[in-house]
Amino acid sequence: ACSSGVVTIDEISKILHTDTRAKVSDLQICIRNVWNFCKSLQVVAMNSGVIVNKNTGAIEFTITSGGKPFSNAKDTIQKLHVMGIATYIASGDRTDKLLKMADYLGIPHENVHGISTPPVKAQIVRDLKSEYGRVIMVGDGVNDIAAMKEADLAILSEQQFCWKPKMLTDAADIIIRDVIEVIDIVSGDLSGYSSRDQNSCADGGKCREKSRETDSKR
Known part of the structure; x- marks a missing residue:
């Protein structure tokens, strides 16, 4: 993965x-x-x-x-839900582990995709694009590149402060240092689209301080 x-x-x-x-x-x-x-x-x-x-x-x-989860990960997800944004997890981790994290973050089980390889993550984004008006992908690793390229907007998180290869930074439209920044990005992104359009935010399993x-x- x-x-x-x-x-x-x-x-x-x-x-x-x-x-x-x-x-x-x-x-x-x-x-x-x-x-x-x-x-x-x-x-x-x-x-x-x-x-x-x-x-x-x-x-x-x-x-x-x-x-453990980033201290503001749960708050970020809750604010996205209040804004009417559906959230998803696509990760290479086992589903049973992801479901426990989803319960903590408040993400529905049906929106959790475990054991997701890079091609599977990309397909998940394509499927979401057929369901929603706009899809934003948040990732932090090379295994997220394929999905980031498929998304309408790709956000790269550097919250773990580790070195990112050029191929990863090149795939991102926006680079953030704190996951809470997603709220302002989504708010600004929505301003250019009709309020009738639904939107989703897919997370490559990175609202977690994994390393x-x-x-x-x-």
């Missing part, structure tokens, strides 16, 4: 089945370290996985990430 290109299931399956270096204990160490940091948080999301190298055909790292604590192990 973190690739901007197409990675097939067969390619990944072959690496996972033939790798001889990675151990289950490597992943357990990552999970334990991140959980010790995050367990005191009121709302937390954790994900674990591996990073594979297609060139070497091996598992390079096991990784666990955990974090606040990350642990990886070779």
Whole structure:
């Protein structure tokens, strides 16, 4: 889910089945370290996985990430709903984890799309464009580029203050440092369109401080 290109299931399956270096204990160490940091948080999301190298055909790292929603993420979603803006989540994370986050943010379960690869995210935006008058995509990673290019307006969030590649910044119409800025952007965007048109705001699963604590192990 973190690739901007197409990675097939067969390619990944072959690496996972033939790798001889990675151990289950490597992943357990990552999970334990991140959980010790995050367990005191009121709302937390954790994900674990591996990073594979297609060139070497091996598992390079096991990784666990955990974090909490940005402090103003819930407020942003609530204000969008008051404005009549439908909100959606499209993320590579598992659906069951996303539903818990959606409950906290106030996003309907039917608007949550889990295990979404870059092509799937792009298709979701296209589908929303056929339903709504205008679709805004908010993302923060290279796996959001395809969806950002499909949206009527693409917003790149730099709230996590990590380096963004040029291909990602080039895909954005607007770059923000705080998710609450979406409110003013949407308000200004709507002023140029009929109030009869419905609008939607799709989030690439990024109203979450996903990399606040990350642990990886070779």
